[in-house]
Amino acid sequence: MMRPESEADLARMIAEAKGPLNIEGGGTRGMGVEGETLSLSALSGVELYEPGALTLVAKAGTPVSEIESLLAGENQRLAFEPADYRGLLGTDGTPTIGGVFAANISGPRRIQVGAARDFLLGVRFVDGAGQIVKNGGRVMKNVTGYDLVKLMSGAQGTLGVLSEVSFKVLPEAESMATVSVAELDLPGAVRVMSAALGSPFDVTGAAYDPDSMTAHIRVEGFAASVSYRCGELIRILGAHGTAERQDDTADLWQGIRDVAAFHGRDGDVWRISVKPSDAVELAPRLGATALQFDWGGGLIWALMPEGSDLRKVMSGVGTGMEPIPGHATLIRASAETRARLGRFEPQPAPLEALNKGLRNQFDPRGILNPGLMG
Amino acid sequence: MEMPAPDPAILSRKAHLAARLSKVLPADALITDEAETRAYECDALTAYRCPPLLAVLPRNTKEVSDVLRICHEEGVPVVPRGSGTSLAGGALPTADSVILGVARMNDVLETDYENRIIRVQTGRTNLSVSGAVEEEEFFYAPDPSSQLACAIAGNIAMNSGGAHCLKYGVTTNNLMGVTMVMMDGTVVEIGGAHLDAGGLDLLGVICGSEGQLGVVTEATLRILRKPEGARPVLIGYDSNEVAGACVSDIIKAGVLPVAIEFMDRPCIEACEAFAKAGYPMCEALLIVEVEGSPAEIDHQLGLIKEIAQSHNPVELREATDADEAARIWLGRKSAFGAMGQINDYMCLDGTIPVSSLPYVLRRIGELSQQFGLAVANVFHAGDGNMHPLILFDANKPGDLELCEEFGAEVLKLCVEVGGCLTGEHGVGIEKRDLMLHQYTADDLEAQLRVKDVFDPQWLLNPAKVFPLSVTESRRAPALAAE
Numbered sequence: 001m002m003r004p005e006s007e008a009d010l011a012r013m014i015a016e017a018k019g020p021l022n023i024e025g026g027g028t029r030g031m032g033v034e035g036e037t038l039s040l041s042a043l044s045g046v047e048l049y050e051p052g053a054l055t056l057v058a059k060a061g062t063p064v065s066e067i068e069s070l071l072a073g074e075n076q077r078l079a080f081e082p083a084d085y086r087g088l089l090g091t092d093g094t095p096t097i098g099g100v101f102a103a104n105i106s107g108p109r110r111i112q113v114g115a116a117r118d119f120l121l122g123v124r125f126v127d128g129a130g131q132i133v134k135n136g137g138r139v140m141k142n143v144t145g146y147d148l149v150k151l152m153s154g155a156q157g158t159l160g161v162l163s164e165v166s167f168k169v170l171p172e173a174e175s176m177a178t179v180s181v182a183e184l185d186l187p188g189a190v191r192v193m194s195a196a197l198g199s200p201f202d203v204t205g206a207a208y209d210p211d212s213m214t215a216h217i218r219v220e221g222f223a224a225s226v227s228y229r230c231g232e233l234i235r236i237l238g239a240h241g242t243a244e245r246q247d248d249t250a251d252l253w254q255g256i257r258d259v260a261a262f263h264g265r266d267g268d269v270w271r272i273s274v275k276p277s278d279a280v281e282l283a284p285r286l287g288a289t290a291l292q293f294d295w296g297g298g299l300i301w302a303l304m305p306e307g308s309d310l311r312k313v314m315s316g317v318g319t320g321m322e323p324i325p326g327h328a329t330l331i332r333a334s335a336e337t338r339a340r341l342g343r344f345e346p347q348p349a350p351l352e353a354l355n356k357g358l359r360n361q362f363d364p365r366g367i368l369n370p371g372l373m374g
Numbered sequence: 375m376e377m378p379a380p381d382p383a384i385l386s387r388k389a390h391l392a393a394r395l396s397k398v399l400p401a402d403a404l405i406t407d408e409a410e411t412r413a414y415e416c417d418a419l420t421a422y423r424c425p426p427l428l429a430v431l432p433r434n435t436k437e438v439s440d441v442l443r444i445c446h447e448e449g450v451p452v453v454p455r456g457s458g459t460s461l462a463g464g465a466l467p468t469a470d471s472v473i474l475g476v477a478r479m480n481d482v483l484e485t486d487y488e489n490r491i492i493r494v495q496t497g498r499t500n501l502s503v504s505g506a507v508e509e510e511e512f513f514y515a516p517d518p519s520s521q522l523a524c525a526i527a528g529n530i531a532m533n534s535g536g537a538h539c540l541k542y543g544v545t546t547n548n549l550m551g552v553t554m555v556m557m558d559g560t561v562v563e564i565g566g567a568h569l570d571a572g573g574l575d576l577l578g579v580i581c582g583s584e585g586q587l588g589v590v591t592e593a594t595l596r597i598l599r600k601p602e603g604a605r606p607v608l609i610g611y612d613s614n615e616v617a618g619a620c621v622s623d624i625i626k627a628g629v630l631p632v633a634i635e636f637m638d639r640p641c642i643e644a645c646e647a648f649a650k651a652g653y654p655m656c657e658a659l660l661i662v663e664v665e666g667s668p669a670e671i672d673h674q675l676g677l678i679k680e681i682a683q684s685h686n687p688v689e690l691r692e693a694t695d696a697d698e699a700a701r702i703w704l705g706r707k708s709a710f711g712a713m714g715q716i717n718d719y720m721c722l723d724g725t726i727p728v729s730s731l732p733y734v735l736r737r738i739g740e741l742s743q744q745f746g747l748a749v750a751n752v753f754h755a756g757d758g759n760m761h762p763l764i765l766f767d768a769n770k771p772g773d774l775e776l777c778e779e780f781g782a783e784v785l786k787l788c789v790e791v792g793g794c795l796t797g798e799h800g801v802g803i804e805k806r807d808l809m810l811h812q813y814t815a816d817d818l819e820a821q822l823r824v825k826d827v828f829d830p831q832w833l834l835n836p837a838k839v840f841p842l843s844v845t846e847s848r849r850a851p852a853l854a855a856e
Binding site: 051055114115138142148224348352358 | 488491511532533546547556560566573578599600601622627629670725727792793800801813814817821823840
């Protein structure tokens with residue numbers, strides 16, 4: 001295993017690499033790439049934190065927990081709520097901030113504040129030839145040149161290995177409450193979530209648990225404001241089912257974020273992004289063992305029988321059903337299934353040509369997590 | 375401003391090119407007459423002008439695709455144009471280029487309140503996107519000052535911001551999908567009504583690429599329900615430092631206003647003379663706006679007033695009704711017009727870390743003395759996006775050049791304190807030659823490689839964003855291939 005202790009080390013190791021590299025942050029998601037492991041865990045530490053400017057700069061291998069406790073000291077937080085995948089995947093290791101941004105991992109609040117990529121302000125990375133590159137910076141508005149920051153977020157290390165990230169943080173909310181609406185089937189739940197998200201009451205989470213047939217709507221902010229908005233939401237959502245306010249729901253939302261409902265259960269785990277209203281048509285098609293819904297229905301977590309090809313179901317091929325636009329990521333499966341179906345959704349030909357072109361430009365030798373994204 | 379010399383081979387083939395384009399476009403969509411192409415000789419950076427070879431005004435994706443395919447086959451550069459409101463020269467033609475204007479593509483294709491999206495053709499103006507969903511109390515959040523005129527196409531190309539992006543983000547945070555035509559005419563669909571498109575984040579790199587990667591013809595945008603209400607408070611201080619500290623304390627306190635605007639004395643004086651908004655005469659003025667129900671607004675403004683009081687303001691004025699709110703905004707919104715009444719001005723757009731605000735304002739004051747040109751500052755303080763307005767006399771020989779030199783020093787200062795050259799206007803031609811102050815040649819090389827993938831012949835929007843010296847080796851083979 002290679003474990004660079006500085007950005008210069010990282011650049012040298014990549015430049016001198018003779019074969020494929022399996023790039024690892026804290027090793028919590030085990031991408032299963034063939035190759036020598038390149039761990040960023042020694043490239044760690046917060047370099048700058050300005051609470052009054054809502055910005056933080058850290059080396060890529062910095063543990064998320066270290067950043068979260070630093071932020072908590074100033075009553076701030078990572079507003080995009082990155083999930084902790086250890087429970088779902090049955091892995092250990094330490095989630096790192098570089099891993100979070102490289103994979104663009106965002107939780108329930110994504111619908112209101114944006115994804116991880118929307119918070120990333122600047123990056124330093126080493127490309128596949130060993131060249132150190134900087135893009136973006138540490139200010140919130142920056143349109144100076146092309147936005148490689150976004151391109152790197154979600155690239156899973158295939159275009160370059162992040163060495164440093166600079167990102168925006170937000171104030172912690174003074175108070176949080178959840179309006180839960182019970183006795184809902186899926187179409188009813190999507191209607192409730194859409195009504196909540198289309199209201200002026202600044203909803204920061206909208207999830208549905210089909211097992212308890214309950215939709216959860218989260219509001220955050222100053223205590224008086226939270227009370228007011230809960231009242232208004234109960235008033236407009238009460239027509240759809242029994243709506244009531246719940247307090248002390250931090251664990252509920254952490255469970256939604258980390259898909260606690262699937263922990264310790266057998267089967268493949270898929271993560272599907274669709275237009276919220278399409279969830280109603282797609283869900284019954286899937287033949288899933290269990291389902292969970294977030295992002296107002298736009299994010300579906302599906303626990304599937306091992307080896308089943310969920311993307312084929314989505315495409316409607318051979319069934320006469322309409323394809324449903326969106327994409328599905330295979331989060332947990334056997335190595336054989338992952339190899340056969342691919343972790344990430346294959347892209348249509350013209351887009352795959354652009355993806356491939358970019359990978360060739362940034363990693364001409366094809367050594368950075370090869371095969372992971374196509 | 376140096377621009378590449380036009381290719382004589384292209385200039386000599388104007389009639390041939392026009393004939394080919396006329397086969398794929400309606401007669402009134404092709405402009406070849408020299409008097410008429412002059413309408414496209416510049417954008418809002420009027421100091422630089424150059425009529426294009428031809429202009430086309432397609433009505434749909436198919437026509438855009440046909441135009442690009444023909445230009446690609448002919449090796450002719452194409453300059454995409456939204457409404458021509460760029461302050462950075464993002465739509466400045468070269469004499470051998472075709473202007474591709476999207477102004478006729480302004481339809482709303484779909485509104486979907488359940489999923490909170492709107493799909494539009496990109497020639498539609500920013501404000502009319504909000505206008506299309508206003509009846510249902512929804513709006514499109516990014517609000518550049520030019521929103522009455524600017525097109526979504528240009529917003530996407532420049533990743534435009536606005537006064538309210540502290541809460542709602544800029545264009546890239548509100549763009550969910552595009553239909554884009556590549557330079558060779560290929561039409562690609564990226565993203566859509568679902569969140570976080572699959573594959574690499576192409577949408578992220580297209581947004582803000584200044585029309586150099588493709589021509590976006592349709593866009594899926596996120597729409598939001600309007601807040602119940604909004605109300606500003608006006609706070610005056612006798613020093614920039616104290617006003618800066620107040621901004622920082624408001625943010626640290628956990629209040630997230632939708633806008634925090636900052637004006638310095640020269641700007642306050644000009645606005646007051648022009649708009650008579652009743653601003654107090656002081657060194658620094660803040661306008662802080664919050665949203666929510668009346669009670670929520672009262673609560674947030676209460677917290678803000680408490681913080682403001684702790685810094686001993688010379689004035690603290692809260693709007694109690696819509697009229698007073700409008701008066702507080704009146705001066706700020708007429709700031710650019712006010713300055714324009716007094717003088718010619720150049721508007722800069724650098725961003726700095728909020729903590730460097732007092733230092734940067736002091737240095738700008740010193741530079742102003744040194745160059746002998748007055749400067750007024752008005753900017754989005756919450757996110758550090760400065761808009762220094764440098765006053766000059768366009769009729770005085772040498773004044774524009776002096777002003778540009780001063781501007782370059784200010785932008786270098788922004789980079790020096792950890793900021794950037796442009797927060798929302800884009801690089802265009804205006805800041806092209808300063809790019810090496812912010813990025814190394816290697817950093818820029820990484821960006822050029824993206825262009826190589828999308829537009830290998832380097833035909834789209836030539837001579838923008840990057841210093842000509844940096845792109846020379848890439849443009850040369852394209853020309854040599856003629």
